[in-house]
Amino acid sequence: MDVHAIEARWRERWQQSALYRTDFDTARRPFYNLMEFPYPSGEGLHVGHVYTYAGADTFGRLRRMQGYAVFQPMGFDAFGIHSENYALKVDRHPAELIPANIRRFRDEQLSRLGCAFDWSRSLSTTDPDYYRWTQWLFVQLFNAGLAYQAEAAVNWCPQDQTVLANEQVIDGRCERCDTLVVRRELRQWFFRITAYAERLLDFSAGEFPPEWIAAQRAWIGRSEGAEIDFRIVDQSAPLTVFTTRPDTLFGTTFLALAPEHPLVEAVTILEHRAAVAAYITTARNRPERERTIAADKSGVFSGAYARHPITNAAIPIWIADYVLPHGNAALMGVPAHDERDFAFAVRYNLPLLPVIAAANAELPYTAPAG
Ligand SMILES: [Zn+2]
Incomplete structure (x- = not known):
């Protein structure tokens, strides 16, 4: 039995009869079965693509058998670092490289999988007819104040000359080229997703795995809390911290700033400057x-202290890298009621001050250490 000949014959039949072309005008039960478009980089499709497409395609076929008019498109996410790196590597212009790669992906790989793709409606993100809508959308976001520029610390790969997401940094190295990743201040574009945090954090519409929800929460950020000003001793500028637990304010025994906080240098007293500078670099x-x-x-x-806004107690100011350079980049350390603050306080022998009744406390409390 010549499998290759049989497959080729049926592929041609399917294509000629436009089997997977959905008629949107007459469809009574339309169903949109979308999967992630691949990057048409030089490496070609790998088995990981087949792994995800096979499952989604099976689902599309089930829907078709249930009487739905299934629209299952396939296209190419052709902008970006993967295409750029490959173009640099083989020293050819992306404008000629990308169409050639797309042809190979489509004709030699994707179509041979036998997935029910509607090739009459395909796109590449590099098509001007496509990206004019990306640009249009960006302009709407910009005009609405939802796209803005700001300086922020990013993961930077000196080899690839690009910014990496946290997930692309493995043990401090670039996932693509294994180069040591550095932190760099860069002016860049942001979308103000925090303006929609409440709605984005509502997961009641579907069933999601708990680790997926945890990741989403970390990305979207905490939306509810309070900003509290602490007066720095011998300085005029206040130190503003963000807390989700303003009810634990009385339990504050230290303040912690992200190493990237703009006030780090100003608050640090002379004798501690060398140690602070060394710590920040790492x-x-x-x-x-x-x-x-x-x-x-x-x-x-x-070496600096701030005044507790209510008790006026002197609270030591620390620089700690578990505070990230986002939002206020500063927190009030409440070791009796926060797990991370607790770990920090134990390590540096900072006092614990329980202020919420033991029945509500999240941690077993210990007597103040210092
Ligand atoms: Zn790299």
Whole structure:
């Protein structure tokens, strides 16, 4: 039996009869079965693509058998680092390289999988007819104040000359080329997704895995809380911290600033400057994920104090890399009621001050240590 000949014959039959072309005008039960478009980089499709497409295609076929008019498009996510890197590597212009890669992906790989793609409606993100809508959408966001520029610390791969997402940094190295990733201040574009945090954090519409919800929460950020001003001793500028637990304010025994906080240099007193500078250099190059999940919370004392806004007690100001350079980039340390603050306080012998009745406390409390 000549499998290759049989497959080729049926592929041609399907194509000629436009089997997978959906008629939107007459469809009574339309169903949109979308899967992620691949990057048409030089490497071609790999088995991971087939792994995801096979499952989604099977689902599309089930829907078709249930009487739905299934629209299952396929296209190419052709802009970006994958295409750019490949073009540099083989020293050819992307304008000729991308169409050639797309032809190979489509004709030699994707169509041979036998998935029910409607090739009459395909796109590449590099088509001007497509990206004019991306640009249109961006302009709408910009006009609505939802797209803005700001300086922010990013993961930077010196080899690829590009910014990496936290997920692309593995043990401090670039996932693509294994180069040591550095932290860099860069002016860049942001979308103000926090304006929609309440709605984005509502997962009641579907069933999602708990680890997926946790990741979404970390990305979207916490939306509810309070900003509290602490007066820095011998300085005029206040230090504003963000807390989701303003009810634990009385339990504050230290303040912690992200190493990237703009006030770090100004608050640090002379005798502590060398230690703080050394700490910051190391901390800034640690990937954010590692900074937040590491069991050993690290930090350095700035030598400065702030006044508790109610009790007027002197609260030491620390620099700690588990505080990330987002939002206020500063927190009030309440070790009796926060797990991370607790770990930090234990390591640096900072006092614990329980202020919520033990029945509500999240941690077993210990007597103040210092
Ligand atoms: Zn790299």
